[in-house]
Amino acid sequence: MSDDYVFEGPADEPPAPRDNNPPLSISELSFALKRTLEDRFGHVRLRGEISKVNHHASGHVYLTLKDDKSAIDGVVWKGVVRGLGVRPESGLEVIVTGKITSYPARSSYQIVIESMEAAGAGALLAQLERLKTKLAGEGLFEGSRKKPIPTFPTTIGVITSPTGAVIRDILHRIAERWPCRVIVWPVVVQGDAAAGQVANAIRGFDALTADSPVPRPDLLIVARGGGSVEDLWCFNDETLARTVAAASIPIISAVGHETDTTLIDFVSDRRAPTPTGAAEIATPVLADLQYAVADFERRLVRAGGRLLEDRRTRLRAAARGLPARPEDLLALPQQRLDLAGSKLGSALHRNVAVHERQYAAVSARLSDGLLNRAIERRHDRMVAVSERFEPAIRRRLDRDQTRLAALSRALTSLDPKRPKPGFARVEDEHGAMIASASGLHDGQAVRLVFADGAKGARIDGGAGGEPIPAPKPRPAPKPRPAPPGQGDLF
CATH class of the missing domain: 2.40.50.140 (Nucleic acid-binding proteins)
Structure with a gap:
């Protein structure tokens, strides 16, 4: 029997052939x-x-x-x-x-x-050109948005690698030109993580405030030494470029040598050809400033001397043009001044006399009757007003006095410190009033205050239903016999 046939069904049916190439599903x-x-x-x-x-x-x-x-x-x-x-x-x-x-x-x-x-470098530069075109279209390269570099910074922030010659060159150059505080934020300046670390450093410096424990820099320097296009490619990152453009602190870009160009050179506020050049751009020369101040001082002294000498010369020239000596020119005006001064006293007395006569003429027309009539009119008006309002005020006072007396009587009748006849106020040993039976206990000493006096008492704890027997009256004392030998006066 061949293996190519299998027998199924009745023996008289021909065997079905076996399929050597079974179909596969699409997924298989x-x-x-x-x-x-x-x-x-x-x-x-x-x-x-x-x-x-x-x-x-x-x-x-x-x-x-x-x-x-x-x-x-x-x-x-x-x-x-x-x-x-x-x-x-x-x-x-x-x-x-x-x-x-x-x-x-x-x-x-x-x-x-x-x-x-x-x-290759060509592909990288092509990508850089496309990104530059994109950012330039957004206006990030415009000169109008760039911030001015401070002339005399007190604190400078440097973002670079803490090792290498770059940081040493920057610190040495700043120290010899303009000694100030320098804060270094260490980052890696090559590789995939460099762009993120530099961007975080810029945002960290930008987040500092005036009262922060770390002083806020007046200026930032982003620095790195030279290298190939691939080495400097992290400074062409779009996110880093946007972070530099959005920073509120002025930034100097000092990446690579003078011939190297990165994207942050276009968005930063100033580009330096080298890291040492960035330190020179960021700081003035202290010795030059001191020399300039001294030179200004010398020039000021010389200018003041020349001005005085010029005024002195002009005064001498003007004096030579006068027709006589200055003393002779002033003699006549001085004489007129003396004459006017001698007449001033008598003129003042005459002026006072004139005004006195004018005052006497006017005061004759004045009398006390004018003021008295005005005072009498206002007095009559005040009397009329008082006569009109006095009855109403008196009625109001009587009504209020009656209400006050009624309230006073009610207060007196309800005063717990003044019990009515037949009533008493219960106080404890400290003088505090007891308002209910729950505030008492057996054997407690209390004080009963009546309208005519107070008596001490003690709580016996008995039931309130049984009457308290009245105390027996004390027998009257017997009269003492008169002492012997005393006679009756009557």
């Missing part, structure tokens, strides 16, 4: 291809130009890599995006590393990108 084929691609191309490096970049809300980045003939889809998972060497942008030529896999839902293959780097 797709996942088989996926496993084959991942096994065969588990690690590949591709070079191409980025296009159709999509930064998804989930954090993943979807893009397409292409050359002049072909294209392949790519995906960068969210956890890998932060560690990429460059930011994915359309038109950028890059070299990516990853693995080839397939997307079964669309029967297409793609590369899962694990690392990305620029394909």
Whole structure:
């Protein structure tokens, strides 16, 4: 019996042939291809130009890599995006590393990108030019928004690596030109973490206030030594450029040598060719200022002397042009002044006499009757008003006095300190009034206050239903017999 036939059913039916190529489902084929691609191309490096970049809300980045003939889809998972060497942008030529896999839902293959780097300096510069064009269009390079550099800073903040020659050159240059306080914020100046650390340092300095324990700098210097385009690429970060532009403290960019140009050079308030040049831009020369002040002082003294000498010369020239001596010119006016002064006393007396006569003429027309009539009119008006209001005021006073007397009688009758006849006020040993039986206990000493006096008492604890027997009257005392020998006077 051949293995190609199986017998099912009655013996007289022919056997059904076995299928050597069973059909596969679409999912089985797709996942088989996926496993084959991942096994065969588990690690590949591709070079191409980025296009159709999509930064998804989930954090993943979807893009397409292409050359002049072909294209392949790519995906960068969210956890890998932060560690990429460059930011994915359309038109950028890059070299990516990853693995080839397939997307079964669309029967297409793609590369899962694990690392990305620029394909060369040309690609990096092209990306930089696109970013510069974007920021320039937003007005971040405008000179009108740049802040002036303070002339005499008291505190300077330096953002750079704490090791190396850059920080030493800056500190040495500031110390010899303009000794002031320098605060160093250490950061890394190369690599993926550099841009974030520099941006955080700028925001940290910008957040300081006048009352902070660390003084707020008047000026910031972002410095780094020279290097290649790749070494300085962290200073072309868009987020860092926007942080520099938004800072309220003036910033001097001193990244690289004079021929090196980074993005923060365009958005900072001043660009320095070298870190040492940044220290020179930030500080004046103290010796030059002292020399200038001394020179100003000498020039002021010389100018004052020249001014006095010029005035003296002009005065002498004017005196030579006079027709006589100055004493002779002043003699006649002085004589007229003396004559006027001698007449001043008699003139004042005559003036007083004239005004006295005028006052006497006017005072004759004045009399006490004018004032008395005005006073009498106001007195009559006051009497009329008082006669009209006095009865009403008196009635009001009588009514209020009657109410006050009634209230006084009610107060007297309700005063607990003045019991009525037949009533008594109960007080404890401290004089506090007891208002209810719950405030008493057996054997407690109390004081009963009547209208005509007070008596002491003690609580016996008996039931209130039994009458209290009246005390027996004390017998009257017997009269004493008269002493013997005393006679009756009557």
